[in-house]
Amino acid sequence: MDVQEKPLAATGNEIDRPVPSAPSNRVWGSDAIAAVLRELDIPYVALNPGASYRGIHDSIVNYLGNTRPRMLLCLHEESAVALAQGYAKVTGRPMAAFVHSNVGLMHATMAIFNAWCDRAPVLVLGATGPMDSTRRRPWIEWIHTARDQGALIRNFTKWDDQPASVASAQEAILRAWQIANTAPRGPVYVNFDLALQEDEITEVPPMPALARHAPPTAPEPAGPLVRLAAELLTGARRPLILAGRGSRDIEAWQRRVALAEATGARVITDRKSGATFPTDHPLHVSGSAPILEADVILSFDWVDLAGTLHTAHAGKPVTAKIVQVSIDQYVHNGWSMDYQGLPPVDLYLLAEPDVAVPALLAAVKELRPHAPPLPEPGQRPGRPPLSALEEASIIQTPHIATALRHVLGNAPTTMIRLPQSWNDGLWEFRHPLDYLGTDGGGGIGSGPGMSVGAALALRDGGSDRLPVAVLGDGDFLMGVTALWTAVRNSIPLLVIVANNRSFFNDELHQERVALQRGRPPENRWIGQAIRDPDIDLATMARGQGATGIGPVEDPKKLVPALREAVAAVRAGKVCVVDVRVAPGYSPGATAAIMQQGR
Numbered sequence: 008m009d010v011q012e013k014p015l016a017a018t019g020n021e022i023d024r025p026v027p028s029a030p031s032n033r034v035w036g037s038d039a040i041a042a043v044l045r046e047l048d049i050p051y052v053a054l055n056p057g058a059s060y061r062g063i064h065d066s067i068v069n070y071l072g073n074t075r076p077r078m079l080l081c082l083h084e085e086s087a088v089a090l091a092q093g094y095a096k097v098t099g100r101p102m103a104a105f106v107h108s109n110v111g112l113m114h115a116t117m118a119i120f121n122a123w124c125d126r127a128p129v130l131v132l133g134a135t136g137p138m139d140s141t142r143r144r145p146w147i148e149w150i151h152t153a154r155d156q157g158a159l160i161r162n163f164t165k166w167d168d169q170p171a172s173v174a175s176a177q178e179a180i181l182r183a184w185q186i187a188n189t190a191p192r193g194p195v196y197v198n199f200d201l202a203l204q205e206d207e208i209t210e211v212p213p214m215p216a217l218a219r220h221a222p223p224t225a226p227e228p229a230g231p232l233v234r235l236a237a238e239l240l241t242g243a244r245r246p247l248i249l250a251g252r253g254s255r256d257i258e259a260w261q262r263r264v265a266l267a268e269a270t271g272a273r274v275i276t277d278r279k280s281g282a283t284f285p286t287d288h289p290l291h292v293s294g295s296a297p298i299l300e301a302d303v304i305l306s307f308d309w310v311d312l313a314g315t316l317h318t319a320h321a322g323k324p325v326t327a328k329i330v331q332v333s334i335d336q337y338v339h340n341g342w343s344m345d346y347q348g349l350p351p352v353d354l355y356l357l358a359e360p361d362v363a364v365p366a367l368l369a370a371v372k373e374l375r376p377h378a379p380p381l382p383e384p385g386q387r388p389g390r391p392p393l394s395a396l397e398e399a400s401i402i403q404t405p406h407i408a409t410a411l412r413h414v415l416g417n418a419p420t421t422m423i424r425l426p427q428s429w430n431d432g433l434w435e436f437r438h439p440l441d442y443l444g445t446d447g448g449g450g451i452g453s454g455p456g457m458s459v460g461a462a463l464a465l466r467d468g469g470s471d472r473l474p475v476a477v478l479g480d481g482d483f484l485m486g487v488t489a490l491w492t493a494v495r496n497s498i499p500l501l502v503i504v505a506n507n508r509s510f511f512n513d514e515l516h517q518e519r520v521a522l523q524r525g526r527p528p529e530n531r532w533i534g535q536a537i538r539d540p541d542i543d544l545a546t547m548a549r550g551q552g553a554t555g556i557g558p559v560e561d562p563k564k565l566v567p568a569l570r571e572a573v574a575a576v577r578a579g580k581v582c583v584v585d586v587r588v589a590p591g592y593s594p595g596a597t598a599a600i601m602q603q604g605r
């Protein structure tokens with residue numbers, strides 16, 4: 008879906024219209040800077056305000072009329088950036104987030120790290136007090152100034168700049184946008200000097216020719232290597248595809264499926280990377296066994312290939328031939344180790360998987376024109392039956408899937424986020440927009456903001472998908488005020504909180520440590536449980552103008568509660584359902600947490 012090609016939906020975008028300014032020939036530096044955002048067709052700037060960028064703030068409101076980009080006021084910088092990450096997750100493109108110096112950027116850091124690890128393009132914009140100290144207002148503008156503000160986030164952004172003239176500021180935005188949009192994508196930061204913004208200029212310099220500054224076309228993998236990979240795949244007895252990072256593009260999805268079918272490769276997907284392959288396809292598998300059995304493994308930018316192979320083989324050497332298709336090493340640096348372990352690779356196709364697949368598919372079809380027969384679909388984990396809701400005395404997270412599926416039928420849905428207590432198999436993914444993946448950097452508190460940004464992109468794309476986020480209560484509580492931005496801007500969104508009244512993931516860690524040390528594991532909840540007083544999440548939602556339902560404690564009340572919630576969201580509302588779930592993960596989820604050690 009190409010969200011940006013389509014006109015913005017009227018809903019929610021008619022608010023915050025400024026009164027027009029009187030006609031004038033006078034312009035300021037910040038007008039020229041803001042004009043580049045318009046030129047780049049940046050649709051939104053999520054922000055929390057600050058005096059350090061009051062010049063550009065004025066330009067967006069009064070020079071550009073608060074349209075393209077339009078402001079989305081956020082109550083915390085962390086949600087402003089998370090919103091932009093969620094938007095990028097759906098569209099693949101950056102919107103902007105504006106953060107105040109230095110404190111706003113400090114608030115934003117975790118969200119920028121999440122976007123970095125998620126390889127999500129985000130244009131982070133900020134400001135500094137004047138670098139010319141003679142122009143600083145006493146006290147506050149000294150606090151707004153740092154020698155090298157970008158150093159705060161340089162280790163987990165692709166590029167940053169603090170331009171020293173209006174023309175160089177325009178160029179910096181253009182370069183930042185180009186870099187953010189070049190794979191491996193990621194956040195970039197441009198920091199505007201207050202004096203630069205506020206100095207009057209004689210005229211707005213001509214805009215750079217965008218066509219001559221487009222992001223480069225992604226490189227194709229080398230032909231002979233593609234041929235070698237195809238030979239390996241067609242000669243394999245048990246080929247396996249690890250479908251890691253991939254785009255939300257439906258055609259790329261279909262080609263991925265075609266490649267798996269042409270080679271007969273089984274396919275494993277990754278919760279971290281969103282939907283990349285139909286989970287009810289006969290070739291879709293899970294667990295360690297297919298990895299152990301494989302003689303050729305094709306990794307599509309799999310997050311932590313080394314760790315996955317190591318775990319499946321319990322540390323023993325990997326004998327399968329490994330074909331890695333990834334361009335990710337271009338953003339690896341010496342600070343962030345989100346690059347994970349160094350995998351053994353026999354054949355390295357330095358290309359984005361979505362770019363490599365057409366060439367691989369053509370080469371495979373040449374070598375083996377007839378696809379092997381599809382296997383019989385295997386036994387898959389599923390949802391509890393509806394009757395489980397009648398029989399259970401307490402709600403478990405899987406019951407949420409059962410009730411939601413019952414209420415929705417097969418209506419198109421985007422699972423924006425799923426909590427850790429959600430098992431694979433609870434929901435089928437049949438389209439790249441069926442599920443958007445995780446936070447990226449493991450930063451709790453990102454769920455609400457990311458969900459609002461993704462729901463915004465779905466709304467503007469004219470999607471008929473119901474935007475659903477199932478969040479942990481800890482995640483919800485840390486980022487809850489992001490919901491106000493959704494209400495304010497009429498962004499329909501269903502948030503279901505799998506509320507175990509605990510930072511439960513860490514209870515499991517405490518239990519493990521206590522058991523290892525022969526100490527009482529029943530103390531695991533201390534410093535973890537969010538109880539006494541229990542927090543009324545529905546009231547927190549209502550307090551921000553959203554619909555709040557719950558707490559739902561009785562399994563029999565889950566279906567009616569979700570029915571009411573879905574109706575509210577279909578009517579354009581933001582709705583939060585507080586579902587009190589039993590603390591506990593499935594054995595599979597618990598093992599994953601212990602291994603991945605969040």
Ligand SMILES: Cc1ncc(C[n+]2csc(CCOP(=O)(O)OP(=O)(O)O)c2C)c(N)n1
Nearest residue numbers: 449450451479480481482509510511512605
């Ligand atoms: C910013 C941040 N602080 C702390 C953590 C450590 N942490 C990982 S998971 C988790 C618990 C999350 O609680 P919740 O969202 O309620 O999910 P639950 O584990 O209860 O299912 C915490 C605190 C983190 N990942 N990020």
Ligand SMILES: [Mg+2]
Nearest residue numbers: 480481509511
């Ligand atoms: Mg919890």
